[in-house]
Amino acid sequence: MPNSNVLIVESNGTRADIVTSAMQFMGFVPQRWDANVPIDSTTHDWRAVYIGSIDDEQLCDRVLASLDVPAEQLLVLVGSDSPQLERLTKGGSACAAQLEVLDFPLRYERLAEAVRRAPSLRASTQPAAPLRLVGSSSAMGRVNALIRQVSPFDSSVLVLGESGTGKEMVARAIHDCSPRRDKPFVAINCGAIPAELLESELFGHEKGAFTGAISTRKGRFEMAEGGTLFLDEIGDMSLPMQVKLLRVLQERMYERVGSNRTQRCDVRIIAATHRNLEQSTADGRFREDLYYRLSVFPLEMPPLREHLEDMPELIAEFNQRLHRRGLNSVRFSGSAMQALRQHTWPGNVRELSNLVERLAILYPNSEVRATDLPEKYRGMQPIDEASGSLVRAMFDGQVKPAASHTRSVLDTEVMLPEGGVDLKDHLADIEVGLIRQALDVTDGVVAHAAKLLHMQRTTLVEKLRKYGLQSACRGSDTSPHSGTAVA
Numbered sequence: 001m002p003n004s005n006v007l008i009v010e011s012n013g014t015r016a017d018i019v020t021s022a023m024q025f026m027g028f029v030p031q032r033w034d035a036n037v038p039i040d041s042t043t044h045d046w047r048a049v050y051i052g053s054i055d056d057e058q059l060c061d062r063v064l065a066s067l068d069v070p071a072e073q074l075l076v077l078v079g080s081d082s083p084q085l086e087r088l089t090k091g092g093s094a095c096a097a098q099l100e101v102l103d104f105p106l107r108y109e110r111l112a113e114a115v116r117r118a119p120s121l122r123a124s125t126q127p128a129a130p131l132r133l134v135g136s137s138s139a140m141g142r143v144n145a146l147i148r149q150v151s152p153f154d155s156s157v158l159v160l161g162e163s164g165t166g167k168e169m170v171a172r173a174i175h176d177c178s179p180r181r182d183k184p185f186v187a188i189n190c191g192a193i194p195a196e197l198l199e200s201e202l203f204g205h206e207k208g209a210f211t212g213a214i215s216t217r218k219g220r221f222e223m224a225e226g227g228t229l230f231l232d233e234i235g236d237m238s239l240p241m242q243v244k245l246l247r248v249l250q251e252r253m254y255e256r257v258g259s260n261r262t263q264r265c266d267v268r269i270i271a272a273t274h275r276n277l278e279q280s281t282a283d284g285r286f287r288e289d290l291y292y293r294l295s296v297f298p299l300e301m302p303p304l305r306e307h308l309e310d311m312p313e314l315i316a317e318f319n320q321r322l323h324r325r326g327l328n329s330v331r332f333s334g335s336a337m338q339a340l341r342q343h344t345w346p347g348n349v350r351e352l353s354n355l356v357e358r359l360a361i362l363y364p365n366s367e368v369r370a371t372d373l374p375e376k377y378r379g380m381q382p383i384d385e386a387s388g389s390l391v392r393a394m395f396d397g398q399v400k401p402a403a404s405h406t407r408s409v410l411d412t413e414v415m416l417p418e419g420g421v422d423l424k425d426h427l428a429d430i431e432v433g434l435i436r437q438a439l440d441v442t443d444g445v446v447a448h449a450a451k452l453l454h455m456q457r458t459t460l461v462e463k464l465r466k467y468g469l470q471s472a473c474r475g476s477d478t479s480p481h482s483g484t485a486v487a
């Protein structure tokens with residue numbers, strides 16, 4: 001059944017029946033699932049999974065991991081008397097970030113609300129809108145060119161880069177541009193699955209192969225047949241597992257766990273890691289032969305701090321994603337953007353995406369100012385909105401500006417980047433940033449902004465024209481002769 005949005009794991013007792021009926025009654029589309037049978041999560045839009053009365057910890061985690069939905073995007077429904085409850089509420093499972101504890105008899109309204117609120121991977125009533133890899137910076141231009149060059153071939157690709165830089169998106173883009181695009185794209189996070197389960201996850205198992213193998217199960221290689229297998233966090237794979245993977249890459253053959261029957265496979269491999277694999281091979285933690293097999297075509301993702309110019313496009317993309325999920329969007333003032341550009345973004349594009357979502361919840365459909373940003377993003381604000389009211393008061397003649405408001409920008413030591421800098425462009429950027437901030441805090445009144453920038457009003461009007469910033473000013477305030485147009 002395609003597009004079901006609540007998954008009910010089969011379990012003993014009648015609770016699964018009750019939850020299934022409740023979901024149907026509330027207009028969701030539940031699907032019953034025997035956890036030992038493989039499931040193709042790509043054709044569904046899971047919002048929530050009811051894990052019934054699973055009492056085996058490992059089975060519980062495997063069930064959740066096999067849905068292949070990031071933990072933060074899946075709501076786990078669990079009975080208040082479930083054997084898993086204590087562990088899950090204490091965060092003992094990496095697979096369950098969001099929990100809703102169900103009391104029986106069920107409170108329909110609360111349950112419906114929780115499931116509706118759960119972020120879904122795709123809008124449940126519409127076909128999945130493909131996620132776009134955005135960015136017109138030269139760094140992203142290089143990435144896009146490499147994607148186009150490598151896509152038509154079957155060569156293995158190794159996507160490198162810090163966490164959250166878009167490695168999985170690149171893997172999907174390569175698959176979508178390749179002749180395999182109509183076959184499955186299957187992803188597995190090699191770092192998230194316990195080493196002892198990874199073999200069966202990748203190659204499948206026969207019934208009875210180990211305790212808990214109640215029935216025969218396909219592995220990810222088999223699920224990806226004819227398509228692409230994305231091995232995320234390959235750098236975290238154990239050495240014994242690396243040997244097994246190497247054999248598949250060399251011979252294109254493998255056996256299910258517990259079987260002697262060799263299966264051929266036709267799967268394109270794309271691997272990714274945030275680790276320095278050359279260093280790992282030097283340290284003996286990663287096999288050199290596997291490294292060379294995987295890195296036929298290495299592709300390095302730039303960290304966000306190296307393509308900050310893509311930030312407006314990325315924010316627009318995340319707003320569109322929020323819109324598709326029925327959520328509100330958010331705008332950023334000039335000074336907020338300036339502050340965001342100064343942040344170092346250790347979490348990269350994912351961190352930006354999460355920030356946009358958080359601010360869209362806090363400031364729906366409004367403009368976020370630098371002072372509205374969580375503290376760590378405010379950074380060095382030479383003239384921020386915190387001082388905005390102070391600045392306005394200053395114009396009203398109530399307060400004298402404190403030296404500290406103008407000092408920090410002069411105190412900031414600017415480091416010369418390794419490759420040098422186009423000084424003229426750089427200074428122009430700083431000038432535009434400060435002008436925008438001055439207009440922000442003076443509500444677009446040019447005369448006030450000019451005063452704040454210690455320049456003649458006419459000089460500022462010239463600069464506004466030069467940089468195309470007239471729209472940031474109030475009404476006709478950019479006319480060279482409207483010197484009296486002050487608030």
Ligand SMILES: Nc1ncnc2c1ncn2[C@@H]1O[C@H](COP(=O)(O)OP(=O)(O)OP(=O)(O)O)[C@@H](O)[C@H]1O
Nearest residue numbers: 132133134135162163164165166167168169349350
């Ligand atoms: N260039 C981009 N355009 C649009 N969205 C992007 C871009 N880069 C990353 N994202 C978004 O950022 C988030 C993280 O991306 P992704 O999961 O591909 O990163 P990753 O490098 O694989 O992360 P990890 O190392 O943690 O596995 C996703 O929501 C993704 O859609």
